[in-house]
Amino acid sequence: MIKLSEPFFFGNELSFLKKSLEDKWISSNGNIVKSFEKKLQRYTTGDYNLGVINCTAALQLAVRLLNPKKDEEILVPSITFAATINSILYNNCKPVFFDCDNFLLLDKKKIYSFFEKNTYFKNGYSYNKKTKKKILAIIVVNTFGNLFDIDKNFSAFCKKKNIKIIEDAAESLGSINYDKQRRNKIDFSCYSFNGNKLITSGGGGILSLKNKKQHIKASYLASQAKNDAINFIHNDVGYNFMLSNLHASIGLAQLLNIKKVLKKKKNINFAYKKRINKINGLKILDSPEKCSSNYWLNILVIDSKKYGLSKKEIIKKFLNQGIETRSLWYPNHLQKPFNKFQSYQIKNSKTMFECCICLPSSYGLNNNQQLKIVNLLENRFKIKK
Numbered sequence: 346m347i348k349l350s351e352p353f354f355f356g357n358e359l360s361f362l363k364k365s366l367e368d369k370w371i372s373s374n375g376n377i378v379k380s381f382e383k384k385l386q387r388y389t390t391g392d393y394n395l396g397v398i399n400c401t402a403a404l405q406l407a408v409r410l411l412n413p414k415k416d417e418e419i420l421v422p423s424i425t426f427a428a429t430i431n432s433i434l435y436n437n438c439k440p441v442f443f444d445c446d447n448f449l450l451l452d453k454k455k456i457y458s459f460f461e462k463n464t465y466f467k468n469g470y471s472y473n474k475k476t477k478k479k480i481l482a483i484i485v486v487n488t489f490g491n492l493f494d495i496d497k498n499f500s501a502f503c504k505k506k507n508i509k510i511i512e513d514a515a516e517s518l519g520s521i522n523y524d525k526q527r528r529n530k531i532d533f534s535c536y537s538f539n540g541n542k543l544i545t546s547g548g549g550g551i552l553s554l555k556n557k558k559q560h561i562k563a564s565y566l567a568s569q570a571k572n573d574a575i576n577f578i579h580n581d582v583g584y585n586f587m588l589s590n591l592h593a594s595i596g597l598a599q600l601l602n603i604k605k606v607l608k609k610k611k612n613i614n615f616a617y618k619k620r621i622n623k624i625n626g627l628k629i630l631d632s633p634e635k636c637s638s639n640y641w642l643n644i645l646v647i648d649s650k651k652y653g654l655s656k657k658e659i660i661k662k663f664l665n666q667g668i669e670t671r672s673l674w675y676p677n678h679l680q681k682p683f684n685k686f687q688s689y690q691i692k693n694s695k696t697m698f699e700c701c702i703c704l705p706s707s708y709g710l711n712n713n714q715q716l717k718i719v720n721l722l723e724n725r726f727k728i729k730k
C-alpha cells in the first residue's frame with residue numbers, strides 16, 4: 346500500500362526515548378519537553394511555546410484564554426478538520442461558518458462583508474446582529490501547509506473590531522510567509538505533531554503564545570489549575586493537557602531532521618506539479634503569493650468533465666491499485682453536530698469538497714511510487730498490459 350502520509354523515523358528517536366526512560370522522567374514537565382518547546386521557536390509564531398497533548402487541546406486552551414462566556418461566537422472556515430470546530434464547542438462558544446477561497450483558505454472578502462452587514466460595534470466589542478452575541482475571535486486555518494495571509498488591512502480590521510486571531514497551524518509547521526511581521530499579528534498559534542503530520546511526536550501539540558503572562562496562565566490551566574501544588578488547592582477548572590517527556594523525545598528527535606523533511610516535501614510537490622498540471626482536467630493546488638508552503642499534503646484538483654472521471658471514481662481506482670488517497674473534509678457547516686450554527690454565504694466550500702483529493706505525500710515516498718501515481722493519472726487508470 347502506498348500510504349497517504351506515513352511517519353518516517355530517522356533513527357535518533359530511540360536514543361532520545363532511551364534518555365527519558367533512563368531519567369525516569371516520562372510524564373509532563375520534563376527537560377526534553379522544555380527543549381522541544383524552545384527549539385521549535387524558530388518555526389512557531391509566539392515567543393513562548395507550551396507543549397500539550399495534541400493540537401485540539403492547544404486550540405481549546407487558546408479559546409479558553411479569551412475568557413469566553415457561554416454562547417459567545419468565534420468565526421471559523423467550514424473547510425477544516427472537525428477538531429477546529431470542537432475546540433470552540435468545548436468552551437461553550439458557538440462557531441459561525443465561513444467560505445473558503447481557491448487555496449482552501451478562509452475567504453477574507455466574506456469576513457469583511459459579514460462585518461459590514463451582520464455586526465455592530467458597542468462598548469469596544471463586535472456583536473452579531475442576528476444573535477446579539479459578542480464575537481470574540483476568528484480561527485484561521487492553514488490548510489495543507491498553505492498559510493492564510495494576514496495582511497496589514499486584515500490585522501488592522503481585526504484590531505478595530507476587537508477580534509483576536511487564533512491560527513490553526515496543525516498542518517503548516519515550516520511553511521513560510523514572506524511578510525516578516527505576520528507572526529506579530531497572531532494572538533495564538535496551534536501546531537500538531539500527530540503521526541500523519543510533517544514531523545511527529547506520536548501525539549502532541551504546541552500552543553504558541555505572545556507573552557509570559559499568557560504562558561503562565563496556559564500552563565496553569567493545562568496542569569489542572571493547581572494554585573498550591575502541596576496542599577492541592579485549585580481556584581479554577583483545569584485540564585490534564587501537558588505534553589509527556591516520552592512524546593517530546595520523539596518530537597525533538599524528529600525536529601532535528603525538519604530541514605530534510607521540508608526539502609523532500611518540496612521535491613515531491615515539484616514532481617507532482619510538473620506532470621499533473623499538464624493533464625487536461627487536473628492540477629495540483631497552488632499556494633498563495635506570499636507563502637512558501639511546507640507541502641505537507643498535495644491536493645489534486647479535478648475538473649471531472651474535462652478529465653472524464655469523478656473524484657469518487659479516482660479515489661476508488663487508486664485504492665484498487667494499492668494507493669491511499671483521501672477526500673477533502675466534508676464542509677463542517679453541513680455536518681450533523683454543527684449544521685444548526687450560523688453560516689455566511691458559503692458556496693465554494695462544497696465545490697472544493699467535490700473536486701479535491703489528497704495524494705500520497707509521505708517523506709518516505711520514493712520515485713517509483715510517485716511515478717506509479719502520476720502514470721495512472723496520465724493514462725486515466727487504463728493499465729497498459
Ligand SMILES: Cc1ncc(COP(=O)(O)O)c(C=O)c1O
Nearest residue numbers: 399400401426428515537538539
Ligand atoms: C486543521 C487541523 N486542525 C486541528 C487538528 C488536530 O490536531 P491533533 O490531532 O494534534 O489534535 C488537525 C489534525 O489532524 C488538523 O488537520
